Amino acid sequence: MRPRRFLPTVSLLTALEAVLRTGSTAAAARELDLSQGTVSRLIQNLEAQLGHALFDRHRQRLVPTEAARVYGRDVTRALDLIQRGSLEFAANPLGAALSLATLPAFGSQWLVPRLGRFTLAHPGIAIHLATRLKRFNFAAEGFDAAIHFGADDWREAGHLKLFDERLTACAAPDLIGAHPVTRAADLHGLPLLRLETRPTAWDLWFAAQGGRAPAGGGMLFDQFAPMSQAAITGLGVALLPDYLAVPEQRAGRLVPLLRPSVEGTGAYWLVWPAARAEYPPLRAFRSWLAEASRDALTRPDEASPLSPGSDGQGG
Structure with missing residues (x-):
């Protein structure tokens, strides 16, 4: 009491x-x-x-x-x-609900376009989405699960790996038309756009091209969405995950540079507090998300940002 x-x-x-x-x-x-x-x-x-x-x-x-x-x-x-x-x-008085925290770009560009399949299969479960850029305390925030980028290191939580992040350097067609890129060193004269949470990403990309990243700055962003828009408007070269890069390439707003889809700095995970592991809506969502992430990686005929080989993307 x-x-x-x-x-x-x-x-x-x-x-x-x-x-x-x-x-x-x-x-x-x-x-x-x-x-x-x-x-x-x-x-x-x-x-x-x-x-x-x-x-x-x-x-x-x-x-x-x-x-x-x-x-x-x-x-x-x-x-x-x-x-x-x-x-x-109030939104779902008769059914179960799953409260999910997701990364902004992942949620809007990868997860939400696929959620219709989950709701068709589980009409009694309502998904409530919120965005979080950094990890948090599940007990304090009240979420049932979260989408996390990095490693399987969330304390006192279960982890389901969705896929490794793969990165492609992209730039606006006009920018590349004015500054052709045929080797990694050609990027040294172009502004490189950077993300706060991926401080070593450009180093990895240049190493995969057989080159070395230039020292110094470039515009710094805290989210992929504004960085992608900056690249589209010609402000510099962005290093984007494939699920963001491929749609922009298909639309002709960005073009890939050199060897595309190189290994990134971590993976995307579904994480949940250990105490909620057997919550029925979470079990259903976890099972569906595992299948959805496998399909995105293994079905090249599907119009998926992660389809291997689509639009010249490797991996």
Whole structure:
């Protein structure tokens, strides 16, 4: 049984979160559509229930204690989790749901185009997608699973390998028309676009071409999508995973350079918290995703970004 003293009502916690985020009871009151006096009383009631002050009072200003800031972060995560659960229930009140965190480009370009097959096979399971660039705490975020890039090193989690990342250097046709590339050294005069999470990718690509990457910079991106668009507009050469490179090549927006589809720096994985391993929607999704990733690699007749040999792509 949970002691009620340590289970404040949502109204008390919402007031605290709003005051911490907006910086004042007045701003919090406007956001919550309450009077400033009501917000102040809610804060006082919460302090009385917890038995400790959350704010130092300086004239008419509330200054949160350091402990209150830490507590506030926990409260925000809890409120976010309650809100997500409520939204998921409202979206699918009669069936099961799977809450999945995915990498932005992988989710939009590889996973979502294939999800129709899963929903046809499992009409009672609703998939709720959110994007995350970095790993997170499953317990705090409330996800059932995530798509992870790198190695099978997520702590206290199960792993299903989907496929290794393979990379192709791509550039806009006009850029290559003005600066022909016939050997790796020809790229030394062109801007190389870089991704924060793949710091050694260009080194690997140049090594696969029998060359050496130039020292120095180039535009830096935190996601593949804007980097791909930068390459399409002629701002430089992008090193893209095949599932992003091939569609742009088919559309004529980018052209591959030299030896395409070289081995990248890691693999894509489905990961899940060990405690959720036997959750039925996760079991169904895991089985379907394993088959989908195998099909993408082994069926060259399928219009898939990962079909070996399609559009001159190796591997």
